[in-house]
Amino acid sequence: MATEGSGPVSTSGLPAAAGSVGVVGETAGAPAAAQPGAPAGSQTATAPGTAAGSGVTPGTAGPSASGPKGAAGSAGAVAADAPCTSQGAPLVIGQNGVWSGLLGANFIGAKTAMSIWAKHVNAKGGLACHPVQLYQTDDGSDPARGSANVTDLILSKKVQALVGLYAPINMAAQASVFHKYNIPVVGGDITDFSWSTDPLLFAQGTSPLHAYASSLKEARLATGYTKFGILSCVEATTCTKIRNSMTTKGGMADLAGVEVAYNQTISLTQTDFTAECQNAKKAGAQVMYLVMDAASLQRLFRSCDAIGYKFPWSGPSLTLTPDLQNDPILRGSTDYVGYFGSSSAPWMSNDTAATKEFQEAYKTYAPGTPPSPASMTGWASGKMLEAVVANIPNARNGPITTAQIFKGLYALKNETLGGLVPGMTFNEGKPSPIVSCYYAELFSRGVFSDPFGSKKRCL
Structure with missing residues (x-):
């Protein structure tokens, strides 16, 4: 089993490349341990022949990006389910949250769940044959750290999207950054009321x-x-x-x-x-x-x-x-x-294929670690990114970009992630619609x- 900051996560039918990882480890206030084969102090590791974060330039693509939108059952979605014969460029994403301090115990489950999700999808070949490279940072609810973390994820780590953002106290500080660079936030805690008003916050559950x-x-x-x-x-x-x-x-x-x-x-x-x-x-x-x-x-x-x-x-x-x-x-x-x-299915549920997948992934990648409400919301954030990529036409043909992620988000119509969340629909340039159903x-x-x-x- 691969752990945060460890070596390769293998993909279905493909050997993991030396130095590639699914999750890049992080510690609050200190550099992450170097990955095998990487320079001391480095947090990055990439698939062979690719550059970390390739395929996205902050601020160049956003909600106004034009072009055909994907649709459930489209050619892109079908291709995403076919066996991988080669590995594409990494899909680089970032997650910032409050994993320490007063609220850390309540939300740390979302960090664990996102890590589990990344390993789980990479073990199956990644998303549309793109291995997921996840960077996770902790701000301890400090607005300055939150802003700095998100800035680093976008400018240094070159993430194509923020996924599973947890900002119950310091959302405003982080929003100023992802708005500056026009980066979508795919799922998160849905605690701040801006999840119902901000067009860059794509809520994966109840308003x-x-x-x-x-x-x-x-x-x-x-x-x-x-x-x-x-x-x-x-x-x-x-x-x-x-x-x-x-x-x-x-x-x-x-x-x-x-x-x-x-x-x-x-x-x-x-x-x-x-x-x-x-x-x-x-x-x-x-x-x-x-x-x-x-x-x-x-x-x-x-x-x-x-x-x-x-x-x-x-x-x-x-x-x-x-x-x-x-x-x-x-x-x-x-x-x-x-x-x-x-806002999402109960974390202890085991009555559908989607909830069983969550429970089994936890047992596989974090045995003995009890899930929590934050765990399910974190997992659902990752699953929503899966649905987004499945709605990107020709996602295997090159690096997945921020512009494509926006298109994939706008292609989601009454998306329930197999029953993990109420139906989610997103419209270009509009905030997440009000969702009044819950669990x-x-x-x-x-x-x-x-x-x-x-x-x-x-x-």
Whole structure:
């Protein structure tokens, strides 16, 4: 099994070239280890006879690129499924995200999943016989680092697209860069509300507002309660927008059919939440909607449990991590049952060919590593790039360019990735359309489950 920063990843029917890799390793704030046969300090490795990033010049191709669009079932899509007889130029992509710091534990699964996806597709011959070369960088939620990372990915690594971007706090800093160079972002966390307004952000799932509201609705439907309390962090503008949406006409509460009994801000660095628990209880909040990281969630439950305030809860799916199942208060509890809506299929689902592929890839390339909500969104980002390349006519005939990726994106019509996401359609020069369908997830007795499998539900 190839690992990040390791040697060749073989392709179906083709030996891996010396020095070629599927994933180029990265460490926060330090150079990645050199690849075999590469100069010390180098992060790059290429297929023989090609240049890293060949086929793309930043800023020269974008949403206005003209030419025939691909279509599902087109010649390009058929060719993508045929056996590879030779290896094309690498398809170089980049992923930046928050893999460390306060939110790192919540989102690191997306980095792991993208790495697994790259190895998985390369083991089958790559995309249209182009091996995927993935660069991954960590910004720790720092806007300056995020901007620098994306700049380096575009100008130095010569990526044709950003894929699986995770910027829950610092999206604006990164957006200024990918807009400057007209680079598409294929999938990501879909947490910032700009995923519904920015034409360079191609969301691979439920729109942010509707994803957040879906968790409220699932809690209301399951419990029958309508009085909700909300605790949201002060560290991210997304938290502020969620909090404001709860009390805005036509916002989250209205979409879900609930009322707000208590609305308070908290800090992710807070060590005690006793005051918030007391005030929510006094306000009559029957269900709590919690917008905070997993570590803060556990501290909150300790504080509330200590004063006897027990409640069903809800919140954004990406706030969840596997280690919540080991929390001594939550494990086995029927008091703190959680209800969630997810922008992509539940990460524990195994009821379709698409979800089984995800589970099997995890077992193959990351045995013993539990997936998370971020894992499925990261995987779905990679799968959407697969669908994009399948819609590029004659993708095997030369290096895949940014212009072709835009065309492949605009060719997607009601694309579900085999049921991993609600139907996605993109239109040239327009932001991702509003998608109100989602997938339900449940947390009860310390165990995550998919109460409706990977069947989508809608607001």
